[in-house]
Amino acid sequence: MNLRALVSVTGKPGLYKLIGQNRAGFILESLDKAKIKTVVNLNTTKMATLEDITIYGEEDEIRLLDVLETIKANGGNTPDPKTASNEELRNFFREVAPGHDESRVYISDIKKIISWYNIIKEFPLFDEEAPAPIQ
Incomplete structure (x- = not known):
């Protein structure tokens, strides 16, 4: 099973797919039907891959x-x-x-x-x- 690109973000419901990285942090896409893209800053937000939980x-x-x-x-x-x-x-x-x-x-x-x-x-x-x- 490959769960390396799937992450859980503290304080946010659901799961996200890691799709990239920029200077501000990691770019994530929600796995729900809305497919909302968001950027999380690792200095202020904790996230964990499902593989590591x-x-x-x-x-x-x-x-x-x-x-x-x-x-x-x-x-x-x-x-x-x-x-x-x-x-x-x-x-x-x-x-x-x-x-x-x-x-x-x-x-x-x-x-x-x-x-x-x-x-x-x-x-x-x-x-x-x-x-x-x-x-």
């Missing part, structure tokens, strides 16, 4: 990439984060991220991960190989 585990951290692949492998069916109960969301997450630290992974985190999956499931990202890391 991890989830608190009871023993080791769990890579978001692994959770997204598990969701896809289980048929890609997710509860609706807007209407599902907290217990339904927690049970779903126990299946796709066994061993996550339930005291530090909040329902809001689970909702965000489900919404991210629902955004990216339409893209061929699951079929693309991630580029080899630069050494």
Whole structure:
């Protein structure tokens, strides 16, 4: 799976695709239907690639990439984060991220991960190989 160009921006909903860089910062395009382009300044805004995000585990951290692949492998069916109960969301997450630290992974985190999956499931990202890391 290749999630290197997809980022989450602190304080902004949704996901963004990194499309370039200029002196002011990084140029991002939203992945929603509006395809809004924006520039974020790294001195004032935090962003993280989905490939680098991890989830608190009871023993080791769990890579978001692994959770997204598990969701896809289980048929890609997710509860609706807007209407599902907290217990339904927690049970779903126990299946796709066994061993996550339930005291530090909040329902809001689970909702965000489900919404991210629902955004990216339409893209061929699951079929693309991630580029080899630069050494």
